[in-house]
Amino acid sequence: MSLPVITATALGLVVSLVIVAITAMGFFQSKNHMPVEGRTVLLTGASEGMGRSAALQLAAKGANVIIVSRNVGRLEETLADVKAAAKSPSTQRFTYISADVAEHDYAARVVAEAMAWNGGSAPDIVWCVAGMSTPLLWAMDEGSMAASRRNMDVNYFGAAEMSQAILREWLAPENSTSPQAEPKHIIFTASMLALFAIVGYGPYTPSKWALRGLADTLAMELNLYPDNPVRVHVVYPGTITSPGFARENQTKPAVTVELEKDEPPETPDTVARRSIQGLEAGKYFVTVSFLGELMRCGVMGGSPRNNWFVDTVLGWFIPIIYFFVLRGLNATVLRYARTHGHPSTYSTKK
Numbered sequence: 001m002s003l004p005v006i007t008a009t010a011l012g013l014v015v016s017l018v019i020v021a022i023t024a025m026g027f028f029q030s031k032n033h034m035p036v037e038g039r040t041v042l043l044t045g046a047s048e049g050m051g052r053s054a055a056l057q058l059a060a061k062g063a064n065v066i067i068v069s070r071n072v073g074r075l076e077e078t079l080a081d082v083k084a085a086a087k088s089p090s091t092q093r094f095t096y097i098s099a100d101v102a103e104h105d106y107a108a109r110v111v112a113e114a115m116a117w118n119g120g121s122a123p124d125i126v127w128c129v130a131g132m133s134t135p136l137l138w139a140m141d142e143g144s145m146a147a148s149r150r151n152m153d154v155n156y157f158g159a160a161e162m163s164q165a166i167l168r169e170w171l172a173p174e175n176s177t178s179p180q181a182e183p184k185h186i187i188f189t190a191s192m193l194a195l196f197a198i199v200g201y202g203p204y205t206p207s208k209w210a211l212r213g214l215a216d217t218l219a220m221e222l223n224l225y226p227d228n229p230v231r232v233h234v235v236y237p238g239t240i241t242s243p244g245f246a247r248e249n250q251t252k253p254a255v256t257v258e259l260e261k262d263e264p265p266e267t268p269d270t271v272a273r274r275s276i277q278g279l280e281a282g283k284y285f286v287t288v289s290f291l292g293e294l295m296r297c298g299v300m301g302g303s304p305r306n307n308w309f310v311d312t313v314l315g316w317f318i319p320i321i322y323f324f325v326l327r328g329l330n331a332t333v334l335r336y337a338r339t340h341g342h343p344s345t346y347s348t349k350k
């Protein structure tokens with residue numbers, strides 16, 4: 001047999017073994033590492049899209065829910081849906097707080113309002129979902145730098161400020177409990193693009209990679225507070241058929257649309273459900289598809305692993321997969337360039 005055939009067979013065999021291991025592990029997974037019943041969850045970016053779906057699903061699991069976003073009308077509509085999804089409507093509590101996560105110091109006010117509403121206690125879980133995406137070609141599309149600053153303000157600083165405000169509360173000495181206490185959770189929402197970047201997302205992708213850098217830092221820094229147990233997580237969704245996705249498609253370069261065809265879109269409900277499953281399984285980096293798992297294992301570097309065996313074995317083979325994938329994707333971009341000429345001549349979709 002030729003070397004490529006042997007390589008492909010060996011690769012197929014090992015990936016199959018790993019899939020069996022992942023499945024078996026999921027099958028035996030029992031402990032819920034993020035119970036929410038009776039606890040209070042604050043979600044930013046939860047009046048629409050994936051955040052809204054997550055709020056409904058967490059309410060159905062018995063959580064008290066605080067949703068945060070800008071538009072009060074949408075917050076009121078979504079809050080009614082969250083209440084209707086409650087597991088125990090007579091005991092669970094729900095509210096909303098209107099805030100722009102891109103505003104300096106928004107988070108301190110939101111945390112204070114949340115605590116005042118929550119009987120003086122801080123939320124137990126904070127999920128930073130709020131985000132936006134403005135796909136543009138970096139060099140030739142007008143407004144790409146302004147879009148990049150806006151995306152950084154919303155996607156990175158919107159989550160960074162919230163994490164600092166809530167950690168100042170959770171980690172305060174007067175809130176020390178014990179290493180065995182039920183941990184608090186701070187959850188960032190990145191994107192598969194923060195595992196594997198593609199053309200056209202220059203204003204967006206860096207803001208999501210930055211979340212990984214902060215999360216890895218906090219994953220180590222939180223060891224300074226053994227008596228204030230807090231877990232940090234990053235969720236990496238793939239394409240979500242949300243209102244945000246419809247908005248971003250208005251500026252998305254055609255070549256980007258071409259490449260994204262390789263990644264199947266999912267509904268906000270599905271992405272939220274798989275994200276919560278990963279969080280309940282105690283995962284640090286949470287992906288929502290096998291493709292996402294492959295991409296995650298390709299970038300682990302010095303990040304905490306979900307499973308050292310699976311992550312390491314899959315990680316051995318990703319470079320081989322990327323050898324072929326990158327060749328294919330770059331060939332597609334090159335073909336696009338040959339067909340459509342210089343990007344300065346493209347008409348950006350309105």
Ligand SMILES: NC(=O)C1=CN([C@@H]2O[C@H](COP(=O)(O)OP(=O)(O)OC[C@H]3O[C@@H](n4cnc5c(N)ncnc54)[C@H](OP(=O)(O)O)[C@@H]3O)[C@@H](O)[C@H]2O)C=CC1
Pocket residue numbers: 044045046047048049050051068069070071072074099100101102129130131132133154155189190191192236237238239240241242243244245268
């Ligand atoms: N859609 C996709 O294909 C993908 C999305 N993601 C990420 O997943 C997350 C959810 O995405 P998606 O479901 O599409 O979200 P949507 O764009 O559909 O909804 C965004 C939500 O965030 C709120 N929001 C937006 N900007 C702000 C702001 N400045 N301050 C406060 N709230 C804000 C919106 O409410 P309001 O406007 O009223 O403030 C809304 O509730 C985001 O972080 C996104 O980057 C990751 C991968 C793929």
Ligand SMILES: CCCCCCCCCCCCCCCC(=O)[C@@H](N)CO
Pocket residue numbers: 132133191192193196198204237238239240245248259260262263291294295321322325
């Ligand atoms: C190991 C195998 C690698 C295969 C590569 C496949 C190439 C396509 C990847 C595109 C993924 C985009 C999903 C997130 C989109 C997003 O975040 C925006 N919609 C912003 O909201």
